[in-house]
Amino acid sequence: MKFLLMHIRRLLNLSSFVVLLLFAVNVLAQDNIVNIEANLLSPREKIKPIWAYFGYDEPNYTYMKDGKKLLAEIAAFSKRPVYVRAHNLLTSGNGEAALKWGSTNAYTEDANGNPVYDWRIVDSIFDTYISNGMKPIAEIGFMPQALSTHPEPYRHYWQPGHPYEEIYTGWAYPPKDYKKWGALVYEWVKHCVQRYGEAEVNTWYWEVWNEPNISYWKGTFEEYLALYDYAADAVKRACPGTIVGGPTSTGPSWDKANEFLRKFLLHCAEGTNYATGKKGSPLEYISFHAKGSPKLVNGHVRMNMTSELKDIAKGFETVAASAFKHLPIIIGECDPEGCAACGMTTNPENAYRNGTMYSSYTASSFTRIYDLAKRYGVNMEGAVSWSFEFENQPWFHGFRDLATNGVNKPVLNVFRMFALMEENKIQVTNPGALPLDTLIYAGVRGAKADIDAFATVGDSSASVMLWNYHDDDLPAATAGLQLTVKNIPAKRILLQHYRIDSLHSNAYELWKKMGSPQEVNKEQYAQLEKAGQLALLLPVEQRKVKSGELRLSFNLPRQGVSLVKIVYQ
Numbered sequence: 225m226k227f228l229l230m231h232i233r234r235l236l237n238l239s240s241f242v243v244l245l246l247f248a249v250n251v252l253a254q255d256n257i258v259n260i261e262a263n264l265l266s267p268r269e270k271i272k273p274i275w276a277y278f279g280y281d282e283p284n285y286t287y288m289k290d291g292k293k294l295l296a297e298i299a300a301f302s303k304r305p306v307y308v309r310a311h312n313l314l315t316s317g318n319g320e321a322a323l324k325w326g327s328t329n330a331y332t333e334d335a336n337g338n339p340v341y342d343w344r345i346v347d348s349i350f351d352t353y354i355s356n357g358m359k360p361i362a363e364i365g366f367m368p369q370a371l372s373t374h375p376e377p378y379r380h381y382w383q384p385g386h387p388y389e390e391i392y393t394g395w396a397y398p399p400k401d402y403k404k405w406g407a408l409v410y411e412w413v414k415h416c417v418q419r420y421g422e423a424e425v426n427t428w429y430w431e432v433w434n435e436p437n438i439s440y441w442k443g444t445f446e447e448y449l450a451l452y453d454y455a456a457d458a459v460k461r462a463c464p465g466t467i468v469g470g471p472t473s474t475g476p477s478w479d480k481a482n483e484f485l486r487k488f489l490l491h492c493a494e495g496t497n498y499a500t501g502k503k504g505s506p507l508e509y510i511s512f513h514a515k516g517s518p519k520l521v522n523g524h525v526r527m528n529m530t531s532e533l534k535d536i537a538k539g540f541e542t543v544a545a546s547a548f549k550h551l552p553i554i555i556g557e558c559d560p561e562g563c564a565a566c567g568m569t570t571n572p573e574n575a576y577r578n579g580t581m582y583s584s585y586t587a588s589s590f591t592r593i594y595d596l597a598k599r600y601g602v603n604m605e606g607a608v609s610w611s612f613e614f615e616n617q618p619w620f621h622g623f624r625d626l627a628t629n630g631v632n633k634p635v636l637n638v639f640r641m642f643a644l645m646e647e648n649k650i651q652v653t654n655p656g657a658l659p660l661d662t663l664i665y666a667g668v669r670g671a672k673a674d675i676d677a678f679a680t681v682g683d684s685s686a687s688v689m690l691w692n693y694h695d696d697d698l699p700a701a702t703a704g705l706q707l708t709v710k711n712i713p714a715k716r717i718l719l720q721h722y723r724i725d726s727l728h729s730n731a732y733e734l735w736k737k738m739g740s741p742q743e744v745n746k747e748q749y750a751q752l753e754k755a756g757q758l759a760l761l762l763p764v765e766q767r768k769v770k771s772g773e774l775r776l777s778f779n780l781p782r783q784g785v786s787l788v789k790i791v792y793q
Contacts, residue, residue, distance in 0.1 A: 257704040257777075261653040262679040262688050265711040268648040269598070271680070272605060275590055275642040276302055278626070279309035279361070279557060280612035281565065283328065284321035286310065286349045288615045290630045297632070299356035301643045305427075308353050309361035309556065309608050311434060314408070315395050316369035317379060319345045321615060323565040324382055324391055331368035331408050339404065343415050354420060361429045361554070361608070362416075363472075364409055364455050366395035366440075371404060373397045374442070385570040388563070389439065398443035398451065406454035406499060413462035426465040429554065431511060432456060437473045437484040445484065449491050449505075450498035456506040457499040469509035472556045475535035476512055476542055485512055486542050493547040509552040509605065512539045516560040516589075518573045525576045525697040527560060529589055533664045536593060540600035552605035555593070559610050559624065560585055568622025576697060578620045578732045580783040582635040583724045584693040587785045588663075590642070591678040591689070594649060595660050611635070619742055620732055631749070632756030637729040640758040641689055641722060641787040646682035668695045673782065675703050686712070687789045692780045700782040707788060709774040714792035717769055721776075723761035725784040731756035761786065766793070 278298065285291040286308075298306055310326070317327025328345035353360055369378045378394035399405040417425050432455045434440050436448040443451070452470055459468045476482040492507040514535035517528045536555065543553060560576065568575040576582050590607060597604035613627045620628050626636040657676045658668065668674045674693040680686065692703050726733050734755040735741070738748055767774070780786055 256656075257706050258654070258656055258675050259706045259708070260677045260688075260690065261708045261710065262650060262677070262686070263653070263710045264650065264681050264686055264713070266651040268650055268681065271594055271647060271649045273302075273304045273642070273647075274593060274604060274607045275609070275639055276304050276306045277309070277361070277554065277606040277608040278306065278612060279608045279610045281311045281324045281326065282321050282612075282614075283310040283312050283326040283349050284319055284345070285326075285613060285615050287352050288321065290613050290615055290627065292352060293630050294613050294627050295352060295356050295358065297636075298626075298639070299358055301640050303643060306358045307361050307429065307606060307608075308358050309363055309431070310349065311363060312366060312395075313346055313349070313363055314368055314412075315366045322381070323384070323614070325380065327379075330412065331370060333370040339407065339411075341408070341411050341415075343412070346412075347419065350416070350420070354424070359428050361431055361556075363431045363434060365433045367397055367399060368408070369394055371399040371401065371408070373400050384566050392439040392442065396440055396442045398447045402450055402454045402498070405451065406458045409455045409458035410462045413459050413466065417463050422463060422465065425463050426467070428466060429509060430459045430466060430468045431472055431556070432468070432470045434472050434556070435474050435513065436471055437481050445487070449488070449495065452488075453498040453500070453505050457497070460506050467508045468506050469511055469551075469554075470507070472511040472513065474513050475515055475531070476539040477531065477534035477537075481512075482538055482542055485539065486546070489543070489546040489548055507548060507551065509554055510543055510548060511554045511556040513557040514539065514555050514559075515557065515562045516585075518561055518576060520573045521696070525573055525581065527576065527581070527585055527695045527697075528667060529560075529585065529695065530664060530667045532558070532560070532589060533592060533596070536596050537600070537664060540596055540602045543602050544600045549601070550603060552603050553597075554605050555607040557610040558590075558593075558607035560589075561624075564610055564612075564624035565614070566623075571622075574622050574624065577622055577624050577635075578633060580634050580724055580726065580730065580785070581697050582633070583638045583785050584691045584783040586635055586638045587641075587678075587689060587691040588674050588676070588693040592660060592663060599660075609639075619740075619744070620735060627756070629744075631731045631752045634724050634730050634732060636756070637722075637724050637758040638785060641724075641785065644722075644787060644789055645687040645689065646680040646685060648681050650679050650681050652677045652679050652688070668693060673700070673703065675705070675780070677707075685789060685791045687787060690780060690786045690788070692782050692784050694782060697783070702779040702781045705776075705778055705780050707776045707778075709788075709790065710772060712769050712772045712774060712790065712792070715769055716793040717767050717774070718791040718793055719765045719767050719774075720787075720789040720791070721761045721778075722758055722787040722789070723784065724758075724786075725781050728759040728761060729755075729757065
């Protein structure tokens with residue numbers, strides 16, 4: 225081997241030798257080639273676009289410059305209506321946006337204690353959604369100051385690094401009058417019907433509160449049931465055909481959160497309604513949250529998908545055991561961890577958010593939700609990625625967001641990939657795949673990465689998403705993949721191969737090459753905008769197909785994601 229290398233070095237200049245040597249080392253370092261097969265004639269499973277759901281704490285970002293731009297981009301790449309969920313839609317204040325804060329001032333009272341309704345700010349939020357063809361998950365909360373049993377202090381001024389408990393102020397308390405609370409909800413829904421039409425409002429989801437099993441709700445469990453009953457009753461009186469649900473509690477893998485969910489479902493089925501005195505309460509969809517928990521290990525980020533998948537599995541199990549097994553489920557927040565507004569400066573474990581690790585984690589975790597829904601036989605409707613944008617913040621500050629200063633992050637391109645896929649899931653054969661239970665209970669640790677695929681098919685096209693994910697954000701050899709697509713019903717196809725990695729669909733890496741500027745000129749901004757879009761690995765290619773089979777061999781770097789799409793011709 226030494227003799228051969230000496231002769232090669234004499235024949236090549238030094239730079240060529242280094243390139244050749246690095247290539248050889250990389251090939252030798254690869255595991256065995258990963259063989260993945262998608263058979264377009266395998267049984268089809270109709271799936272819903274669970275990825276088309278997004279949310280955020282700060283509702284006033286909705287109609288600000290970068291917020292409007294991002295919503296328009298999301299709406300443009302999605303073939304299906306996108307649902308958007310925001311906190312603070314009833315919170316009192318002047319409409320000023322801040323981290324984990326927002327307000328609409330929808331409800332105040334006059335000097336005699338009579339209600340005063342003002343829908344102007346909340347209308348501007350919903351108008352932005354509707355104008356883009358989006359639909360609200362209308363979160364009924366938080367408590368207006370004039371209704372709160374503890375109105376002072378009301379607004380918080382939390383910043384990253386401060387104790388999280390600072391956010392729980394007067395907006396988190398029960399109403400001093402549940403009938404006034406019910407009247408507020410009734411008037412809001414009635415106003416929306418008048419403004420947008422009953423047919424449109426009937427396609428929305430109305431949701432009572434957020435995470436009422438922790439300090440987002442400063443009342444008791446029974447007081448939350450009363451809050452829910454009065455609100456749900458008001459929604460149905462104002463618009464009988466619309467959809468109402470809850471409880472949007474925290475991750476059910478925590479036994480106390482799961483008990484809250486279970487008892488809430490039991491109340492809706494059999495309990496005495498606090499608003500009407502009748503049996504049960506309206507419940508037309510079920511919501512809970514699921515979160516991972518990354519941490520810093522020996523100077524690098526280690527993700528923890530097991531926490532998130534356990535939440536989902538336990539939530540599905542609880543719903544399946546209830547009287548509401550048939551109802552749609554929306555995972556109201558479905559994320560790698562819990563605090564979108566905690567940047568990597570104060571929380572270094574969140575450094576995954578700017579690069580491709582967030583992308584590969586999302587591809588891997590979201591596709592497994594379909595498998596878990598099938599295992600438990602539940603009606604999975606949507607998974608809200610609690611990630612939007614943070615207006616007027618430093619570039620790539622490490623927030624959990626889809627874009628920074630109007631420039632897309634790599635993770636948004638995973639959702640672009642999902643949007644390009646079809647609505648029928650088909651089987652993928654991958655002998656080296658990690659079992660689902662390994663991902664749920666052990667994660668992706670050690671030498672073996674999660675290299676797998678998700679395939680869909682339609683009448684005139686098929687798609688395969690592939691990823692190379694690992695919990696540990698460490699350098700690793702690229703994986704060699706052999707993708708075989710069988711039984712293609714055409715002799716000619718259009719082949720599109722999209723990629724997210726350090727060189728493709730990645731404005732963050734370009735920004736770093738620019739010197740990580742906080743002041744970006746027009747030329748740099750245009751370059752970053754372009755780099756933030758979903759990019760092809762190779763030019764679109766027309767191919768002949770022999771015997772209905774396509775074979776592709778390519779390398780996929782660690783934390784990279786590919787989408788191979790074939791369009792029949």
